[in-house]
Amino acid sequence: MKRGPLLLTNALLSVLALLGAATAHAADLPAYPFVSTSGKAQAWLPPDIGELRFETGAQHTDAGVAGATLAELSAAIAQVLAEHGIPDADIDSSDLAMKTVELSKPAADGAIRAHAVARHYAVRVRDLARWPGLVAAMLARDHVDSISASFDRTNSAQLDRDLMAQAAQDARANGALLAQSFGRQLGPATAIARGPLERVSAPFVATQPGHSRSAQAAPAAGSYAVPPSIPFAQSVTAIFRLQ
Structure with a gap:
C-alpha cells in the first residue's frame, strides 16, 4: 500500500511528459492554412554539341618503351582529330598513372610483369556534321577503347532558366486550382525548392515525383549516333499560404 503514491506520481509524470511532447510537436505546425504543390516543365530539343570520351594505352616490360608507344x-590520335576539324582547345587529355600488371604468361625476355600506361581523352565536337566520321575513325583504330558519348545544347543554361520559370508558373497554377477546389484563394509562397522539398517532412508536404533528364527515356539511337533530340526538364515544389 505504501507504493501506491509512488506509482501514481510516476503515472502522472508520464502523462505530463506526453502532453509536453504533443505541445512541442504542435508548436512546429504552421499557424496558418497552407497547401503544397509542384510544377514541371520539359522540352525535347536537338543537340548542337557533343563530347566523345575514350582512352588509349600501351604496356611493355620496359617502362620507357611503354611511354614511347603511348606518345606515338x-x-x-591528334592527327585524326585535326583531320576532322577539332581544334586543340576542344581536346582535353590526361595521363593515368603508370601501373604494374601481371602478365598471363611470361614475355619473350622472361618477364612476368609489365608497365601499363594510358591517356584519357574528352573531345568536344561543336560541328555535329563531323560526328559520324570522327566516331568511325576512332572505332577503326587499335588501342582505342572505353568510348562513350554525350550530347547537349550550347544554350542549355538559358533553357534551364526558362524551364524553371515555366515550372514555377505551373506550380502556382496547380496550387491555385487546388485551393479553389476547396473554396480558398492562393496566397504567397512560404517555401520553394527545385524538385521535391526533401528537407520539409510530412505532414507539411506531400512528396511529388521529381523530373530530371536521367528519368526521361531518350529517343532510340545507335550506340554513338547523334540523337534527334535530348530532354531538358525542371521541377519545382512550393508551399503556399491559403487565404
Missing part, C-alpha cells in the same frame, strides 16, 4: 599513339 597520342600523336596519331
